[in-house]
Amino acid sequence: MLIGTLLVSSFxxxxxxxxxxxxxxxxxxxxxxxxxxxxxxxxxxYHLNDPFLVRYWxxxxxxxxxxxGVSIPLRxxxxxxxxxxxGITLGLVVYAAIIILILGIGAGILAALRxxxxxxxxxxxxxxxxxxxxxxxxxxxxxxxxxxxxWFPAFGPGEAGLDRIYHLTLPAIALALASLAIVSRVTRAxxxxxxxxxxxxxxxxxxxxxxxxxRRHVLRNAAIPITTVAGLTxxxxxxxxxxxxxxxxxxxxxxxxxxxxxxxxxxxxxxxxLVLVVAFVVTNTVIDxxxxxxxxxxxxxxxxx
Amino acid sequence: MxxxxxxxxxxxxxxxxxxxxxxxxxxTLQIGRGEAVGLVGESGxxxxxxxxxxxxxxxxxxxxxxxxRFDGTEVTSLRGADLRAYRRxxxxxxxxPRAHVNPVRSIGDFLTEELRTNEGVPRAEAERRAIExxxxxxxxxxxxxxxxxxxxxxxxxxxxxxxxxxxxSEPELLLADEPTTALxxxxxxxxxxxxxxxxxxxxxxxxxxxxxxxxxxxVCDRTAVMYAGQIVEEQAADALYTDPLHPYTAAxxxxxxxxxxxxxxxxAIPGRPLSAFEAPPGCAFADRCPFSEDRCESERPALxxxxxxxxxCLRAExxxxxxxxxxxxx
Amino acid sequence: MSAMPxxxxxxxxxxxxSVRGLPGxxxxxxxxxxxxxxxxxxxxxxxxxxxxxxxxATEISLSNSFVGPTGDHYLGFTGQxxxxxxxxxxxxxxxxxxPLIVVVAAMVLGVVVAIxxxxxxxxxxxxxxxxxxxxxxxxxILLAILAAAVFGASLQTAAIxxxxxxxxxxxxxxxxxxxxxxxxxxxxxxxxxxxxxxxICLRHLVPNISGLIVAQGTILFGYAxxxxxxxxxxxxxxxxxxxxxxxxxxxxxxxxxxxxxxxSLAAGLCxxxxxxxxxxxxxxxxxxxxxxxx
Numbered sequence: 001m002l003i004g005t006l007l008v009s010s011f012x013x014x015x016x017x018x019x020x021x022x023x024x025x026x027x028x029x030x031x032x033x034x035x036x037x038x039x040x041x042x043x044x045x046y047h048l049n050d051p052f053l054v055r056y057w058x059x060x061x062x063x064x065x066x067x068x069g070v071s072i073p074l075r076x077x078x079x080x081x082x083x084x085x086x087g088i089t090l091g092l093v094v095y096a097a098i099i100i101l102i103l104g105i106g107a108g109i110l111a112a113l114r115x116x117x118x119x120x121x122x123x124x125x126x127x128x129x130x131x132x133x134x135x136x137x138x139x140x141x142x143x144x145x146x147x148x149x150x151w152f153p154a155f156g157p158g159e160a161g162l163d164r165i166y167h168l169t170l171p172a173i174a175l176a177l178a179s180l181a182i183v184s185r186v187t188r189a190x191x192x193x194x195x196x197x198x199x200x201x202x203x204x205x206x207x208x209x210x211x212x213x214x215r216r217h218v219l220r221n222a223a224i225p226i227t228t229v230a231g232l233t234x235x236x237x238x239x240x241x242x243x244x245x246x247x248x249x250x251x252x253x254x255x256x257x258x259x260x261x262x263x264x265x266x267x268x269x270x271x272x273x274l275v276l277v278v279a280f281v282v283t284n285t286v287i288d289x290x291x292x293x294x295x296x297x298x299x300x301x302x303x304x305x
Numbered sequence: 306m307x308x309x310x311x312x313x314x315x316x317x318x319x320x321x322x323x324x325x326x327x328x329x330x331x332x333t334l335q336i337g338r339g340e341a342v343g344l345v346g347e348s349g350x351x352x353x354x355x356x357x358x359x360x361x362x363x364x365x366x367x368x369x370x371x372x373x374r375f376d377g378t379e380v381t382s383l384r385g386a387d388l389r390a391y392r393r394x395x396x397x398x399x400x401x402p403r404a405h406v407n408p409v410r411s412i413g414d415f416l417t418e419e420l421r422t423n424e425g426v427p428r429a430e431a432e433r434r435a436i437e438x439x440x441x442x443x444x445x446x447x448x449x450x451x452x453x454x455x456x457x458x459x460x461x462x463x464x465x466x467x468x469x470x471x472x473x474s475e476p477e478l479l480l481a482d483e484p485t486t487a488l489x490x491x492x493x494x495x496x497x498x499x500x501x502x503x504x505x506x507x508x509x510x511x512x513x514x515x516x517x518x519x520x521x522x523x524v525c526d527r528t529a530v531m532y533a534g535q536i537v538e539e540q541a542a543d544a545l546y547t548d549p550l551h552p553y554t555a556a557x558x559x560x561x562x563x564x565x566x567x568x569x570x571x572x573a574i575p576g577r578p579l580s581a582f583e584a585p586p587g588c589a590f591a592d593r594c595p596f597s598e599d600r601c602e603s604e605r606p607a608l609x610x611x612x613x614x615x616x617x618c619l620r621a622e623x624x625x626x627x628x629x630x631x632x633x634x635x
Numbered sequence: 636m637s638a639m640p641x642x643x644x645x646x647x648x649x650x651x652x653s654v655r656g657l658p659g660x661x662x663x664x665x666x667x668x669x670x671x672x673x674x675x676x677x678x679x680x681x682x683x684x685x686x687x688x689x690x691x692a693t694e695i696s697l698s699n700s701f702v703g704p705t706g707d708h709y710l711g712f713t714g715q716x717x718x719x720x721x722x723x724x725x726x727x728x729x730x731x732x733x734p735l736i737v738v739v740a741a742m743v744l745g746v747v748v749a750i751x752x753x754x755x756x757x758x759x760x761x762x763x764x765x766x767x768x769x770x771x772x773x774x775x776i777l778l779a780i781l782a783a784a785v786f787g788a789s790l791q792t793a794a795i796x797x798x799x800x801x802x803x804x805x806x807x808x809x810x811x812x813x814x815x816x817x818x819x820x821x822x823x824x825x826x827x828x829x830x831x832x833x834x835i836c837l838r839h840l841v842p843n844i845s846g847l848i849v850a851q852g853t854i855l856f857g858y859a860x861x862x863x864x865x866x867x868x869x870x871x872x873x874x875x876x877x878x879x880x881x882x883x884x885x886x887x888x889x890x891x892x893x894x895x896x897x898x899s900l901a902a903g904l905c906x907x908x909x910x911x912x913x914x915x916x917x918x919x920x921x922x923x924x925x926x927x928x929x
Contacts, residue, residue, distance in 0.1 A: 009772045013781065020785040131911045133861040135868045136903035139884060143896045154892055198404040205360050206419040206474065207392035216418075217407050224409070239774035246869045247888070258869050261784035269784045273777060281772045296409055296454040 002285050009277045014056050017266045068271035073263060078271040082253065086275070088157045089252035091164060092241050095172035097234045104180045105226060108187025109219065112195065122184060130181030134240055138174040138247035145170060155249040171248045175241060179233040186229045190222040197221070224294045231287035238280050309478060309510050310336040310359065311374040317358055320366035326582040328354045330534040331371070333608060336478070339508040343521030343542060346531035347578040352514045356480045359512065360397050361388060393423055396471035400483040402463040406455045413451030416470050438469040442499060461492035468500055472507070479504060479511040497524065518545065518557055530554045533589035534581025540614020550616035550625065552594045588619065596620055663919040670916035677909050680724060681731035688725050690718035693876060713898040714890040723901060726878040731909065733790055734859035740798035742852050745805025750836050752806070753813035767803040775800035775862050783871040793872040797862055805851055812844045846924035854917035857910045864906050880906050
């Protein structure tokens with residue numbers, strides 16, 4: 001199933017861009033009319049005359065060996081271009097995921113267990129952040145924390161290490177905010193629901209201390225739906241990171257994908273799109289596996305729906 | 306008889322929407338050591354709430370007045386560690402085992418959780434005792450069962466597991482809330498027989514909640530009948546049929562299907578059962594009672610001792626002996 | 636965004652005092668009516684905005700760059716020296732009608748796939764499911780970027796890409812509802828009477844799940860609006876100088892860094908107000924349609 005989806009996706013990505021209007025020779029020669037001899041050499045070098053399926057097969061086997069082809073406008077290996085940028089995107093998404101998991105689930109649990117002031121403030125905060133699209137959140141964060149307070153840099157990924165984390169903080173928050181709201185609201189609802197379950201009463205009736213009842217029965221059981229929702233939300237960040245990278249001028253995969261789409265650099269678009277789709281599909285598969293591991297009623301391979 | 310459990314004038318209000326609604330209005334009941342007391346009545350009469358009050362499992366926001374004493378200790382004011390220590394001395398078997406056993410934890414976890422958590426019994430020892438008890442409740446191959454999950458067991462097996470788990474902590478009181486209602490008819494009697502036998506062997510006191518008068522009569526020493534949040538009659542279980550002390554009990558007896566009866570149809574009790582919050586100022590049963598008089602509408606009867614039991618009927622003395630015969634003709 | 640709460644059943648809408656109101660909004664409470672009013676106003680501005688705008692989008696003068704509100708220019712000027720209020724009014728058209736087109740297209744696709752799947756079942760259902768599964772692998776924004784690379788960046792391209800990306804989510808929810816409806820006895824009765832499948836679907840099945848369709852469409856509108864604005868923001872949707880709220884957020888960003896955030900914030904606020912209104916209304920419509928299904 002996973003392999004099938006990935007194969008078909010790769011085919012869709014490759015063929016869509018293959019069928020796109022436009023002539024790579026024109027791109028290569030920068031608009032000048034090349035001699036027939038030059039055209040022949042170029043066609044040979046970039047295998048432009050091979051049949052479609054052969055070219056797809058070459059591309060696919062290349063990708064499996066880590067070779068994503070050559071960017072015609074840049075005359076550079078796409079693999080190198082991707083490798084240079086993947087770290088920033090990965091860092092951004094992981095950073096945002098950590099924020100979502102810790103703050104979102106934490107706030108949701110707290111709100112469910114402590115009705116009253118804490119609960120109400122979590123609801124208000126999540127209602128506000130749920131309404132903030134990432135790129136608008138980015139603008140607001142830039143305005144407040146970079147321009148007015150000067151606490152965080154406005155642009156760029158910084159140097160690797162702590163400086164990178166510092167530079168990625170605002171982008172990660174912008175990316176996480178809306179998902180944070182979804183996850184905390186779902187967590188709150190699930191924990192509430194589980195607290196009311198009969199089996200929780202059974203545990204209480206046996207004199208099990210409350211914190212153990214909460215941990216072993218309430219949170220353990222609520223973890224099943226929470227994992228699914230949090231996982232799906234985090235998976236959706238992979239594509240959304242492109243927007244945030246653009247907002248904060250981070251040269252990650254997403255920002256580069258956008259740039260390549262604008263300049264019609266198809267080899268780069270194909271390569272990065274495939275990487276993002278694979279990441280998205282694999283993340284979703286991991287969520288399915290986690291779901292089956294957490295819930296003994298579900299057998300691996302059955303669809304969690 | 307020394308009372309293990311003594312309920313005295315127990316009143317419970319639950320929060321429904323924004324207002325408080327009484328579900329128990331003055332329940333008084335004793336359970337002696339090793340004694341089985343049946344609690345019968347229609348749905349909504351307050352049977353389950355009585356058991357939940359004893360186990361301190363009332364919903365949040367419930368208000369409790371009156372007293373519940375267990376072995377001389379007031380239960381209603383227990384908190385924290387004392388409450389948990391008290392809960393270890395009682396055990397509860399619920400109506401629907403499927404809902405009352407955590408579906409994502411193994412049977413072994415379910416059975417040994419209390420021993421391991423509260424008494425610090427090592428896992429291996431706790432599992433050994435669990436396997437032993439599974440055998441006692443008629444589940445062989447316990448070692449394998451411990452690794453299984455609730456959804457892999459039938460309802461009847463799961464209820465046996467629930468009974469085993471209740472006995473595992475060696476409680477002094479068993480609260481059985483309609484333990485067989487959710488089961489197949491064929492497994493019902495097996496589970497009931499098992500529960501009865503184990504209870505007698507171990508000298509456990511039991512509060513047995515059911516709407517089945519006959520079943521209560523078969524396994525209990527005494528039976529109490531509840532109506533609208535109050536106990537209306539209480540006496541030796543087998544005397545209930547032959548010598549009911551309250552018109553409601555008599556009506557229940559008459560409404561019970563009887564294979565031997567030649568009556569063409571079952572005697573249904575006219576009207577619908579009241580809940581405690583709907584109870585009128587007088588006798589709660591008055592408007593359905595064939596014997597009600599004017600004073601029944603205005604005067605609230607108290608639970609008065611009569612013969613070997615007690616009854617909450619103003620006319621109990623004068624009606625005695627006539628109830629059983631007359632009701633079925635009404 | 637592809638994790639769509641539209642498909643997760645866990646949602647908590649507190650019950651509100653029921654008010655008598657418009658028939659289509661019955662049971663959505665005061666909040667529902669207020670949201671619907673905001674949306675109606677937004678759509679009205681989207682339609683007649685160009686008539687209301689006091690200045691045109693191209694009437695720019697760099698000498699007015701970042702000038703604050705003046706007598707004739709209530710909200711002041713953008714960094715490029717255009718009248719901010721006029722730009723907002725003009726931008727409403729693509730910002731609101733764009734997502735509307737996405738929603739209509741996605742709903743039509745989703746409903747057709749759902750009904751065919753539910754009606755035919757078997758191999759047809761399986762083939763459609765596989766196609767939907769592959770589409771699930773492409774988040775909306777990624778599909779829009781790919782489409783922009785192939786067909787060139789424009790509002791139309793982005794809208795079509797989003798509609799295709801959303802259709803599977805709609806199809807999945809509606810397929811389940813359609814299968815439930817399909818198994819009802821009245822459908823069988825109609826079939827026995829010899830009515831054609833299309834007629835039964837159009838006259839009976841679709842109307843009977845219309846509550847859910849409207850609710851899902853409303854929720855989807857919020858997602859479409861955010862995603863479409865984001866695509867315009869990254870430069871792959873509406874192309875300047877055509878006014879659009881997403882484009883305005885992007886163009887105002889240089890102003891934000893110079894301490895003149897008015898353009899970005901004003902456009903962002905417009906997006907947020909419409910999205911919040913549509914989300915609140917969608918949640919209530921969804922709760923209502925699920926309530927009536929039980």
